[in-house]
Amino acid sequence: MQLSGAEILLECLIEQGTDTIFGYPGGSVLPIYDALYKYSDKINHYLTSHEQGASHAADGYARSTGKVGVCLATSGPGATNLVTGIATAYMDSSPIVAITGNVPVPMLGKDSFQEVDTTGITMPITKHNFIVKDVADLADTIRRAFHIARSGRPGPVLVDIPKDVATAECQFSAKTPAPALRESTRVTPQQLNEAAELIHAAKKPLIYAGGGIIAGDSTAELVEFAKILEAPVCVSAMGIGGFPASDPHSVGMIGMHGTAASNTLATECDFLIAIGARFSDRVISNAKRFAPSAKVLHIDIDPAEINKNIGTTFSLVGDVKKILSLLIPLLQKIDRAEWTSRVAELKQKFPPGYKESGLLQPQYVIQRLSALAADKAIFVTEVGQHQMWSCHYLKIDRPRQFLTSGGLGTMGFGLGAAIGAAVANPGTPVINIAGDGCFRMNHIELATAVEYELPLIEVIINNHALGMVRQWQTMFYDRRYSQTSLHGKTTDFIKLAEAYGATPFNVTKPAEVDDAIKKALALGKPCVINCEISEDERVFPMVPPGAGIDEYILEGGA
Secondary structure: OEEEHHHHHHHHHHHOOOOEEEEOOOHHHHHHHHHHHHOOOOOEEEEOOOHHHHHHHHHHHHHHHOOOEEEEEOOOHHHHHHHHHHHHHHHOOOOEEEEEEEOOHHHOOOOOOOOOOHHHHHHHHOOEEEEOOOHHHHHHHHHHHHHHHHOOOOOOEEEEEEHHHHHOEEEOOOOOOOOOOOOOOOOOHHHHHHHHHHHHHOOOEEEEEOOHHHHOOOHHHHHHHHHHHOOOEEEOHHHEOOEOOOOOOEEEEOOOOOOHHHHHHHHHOOEEEEEOOOOOHHHHOOHHHOOOOOEEEEEEOOHHHOOOOOOOOEEEEOOHHHHHHHHHHHOOOOOOHHHHHHHHHHHHHOOOOOOOOOOOOHHHHHHHHHHHHOOOOEEEEOOOHHHHHHHHHOOOOOOOOEEOOOOOOOOOHHHHHHHHHHHHOOOOOEEEEEEHHHHHHHHHHHHHHHHOOOOEEEEEEEOOEOHHHHHHHHHHOOOOOOOOEOOOOOOOHHHHHHHHOOEEEEEOOHHHHHHHHHHHHHHOOOEEEEEEOOOOOOOOOEOOOOOOOOOOEOOOOO
16 A cells, blocks of 8 residues: 555554554644544554653653553654653663664755764664665665564664655555564573582572563562572562562672672672672772672673673673573583571661661651562652662562663663553553652653543652762762752742642652652642651662772671
8 A cells, every 4th residue: 555654654553553642843843743633543652741751751761561562753853852761762772763863865964954973973872874865765674673672672763754754655565564583593502501500519609680580571480490499599670570589599789789698698609690790880880899709691692791800710691581492401400508597687687777867867758668569550750869769769579660771871761661551551650759959850741641640650769969969969079968958949849849730749758658659649740748857867778989898888888
């Protein structure tokens, strides 16, 4: 059938299983939005308040479901407003397809109105990107974009469509989508046997799990693997939910703000098994002092990660689910009573906790959120102190239940991502935990949440400061608080929430926390819970920059 480029785009989206787009219209994408009007019974479009919100929403949609999220923006500033969200998805291996408009092909490269080199700008932050200059190439390009986004190590792909390509007509024939390619083709039986021998020889094994466990849908295999090895499991921030926090083998997050148990075990282990993890600098800190006595087995789908930051003794490259399912039958249970006893000793010595002051404290707020909603809610965070408290005090047992910006550390990510998660999971309450600094960056998306009546709760951990930066200024910059105070003529968040049409709650005492959470959950519509805490609250444990991860500062440290 003969269709316009815009119609071909939408037919291909439907063909790929897409029924939801987050976006913002503009001149170069008017033909696409005109076609969306006709396809409104097949594709739901969510109008965000800002294009960056659309890219984060597509990301949240993808992270909470494993499906490809889609965002749409016009040329020039519309496209550049997507960049932060695309980079966030790239750093955390989240599959999104970003579609941008551009000026007509004859006007490319002529500094036309609202023209930028979108593919040039986004090349370093996408798995692949395309500019389509012939409508005959459009359908196959969209298909390739989805295939690339969801295959192997997932990630964002961008397709730039000039306006005249969107209006030109072409013959279109539907095709069945190509399956995503995730299975390992690199691992041999000999390699699996060698890995099993190394594991059997270990006396003090530690499993370090990253976001690849979640992307690879391999939580069940990881739980079985840990049980056979009787090995403790630590996770990166991206790996939270990939291994149940309630499992007796769990020792929590590792790294700069990791648990004392995880960091100590990483230093003492003789065999480290990294699965779906990339050895981020926030995990390893001083690379020369990370797991100094350990052999390292690295299992990952991306060969580029092997030996990139930490040298490995042995590696298995491929889909982690497939590799674990092949490796598990080769393993035998070995008595590691001494190591198991050491793990239990450290967990008992360093339980999650904080010094109670009698005032409203962020750790308490997050503990109560977990207690009252962890069985039913999806949790999202912004970036900063509240993010680290969430990593420690939310007890996450399910994959895709905890969404956070790990690699890029994007302030402003959370509210857009929470909108995407709420759209993708109808009826499921979504709780975004934010700092007041982050909320100032993205509160405009409350208008989106209210417009679509989403069951979204914004919890603001409000210390009237840029808390994490202030913590560094306290600890390493002799308390020179340069531009981190948000006191003065601060915005009244309660009135702001009311102005957007959200239901506000102001919490200043511990006794008020449960009531606010319960009422917000019961309402099932956008709510804002503003929690007033001290600006001097700090995140511990913390590894100072340049130190080994066993040189952590505990609560009450310098």
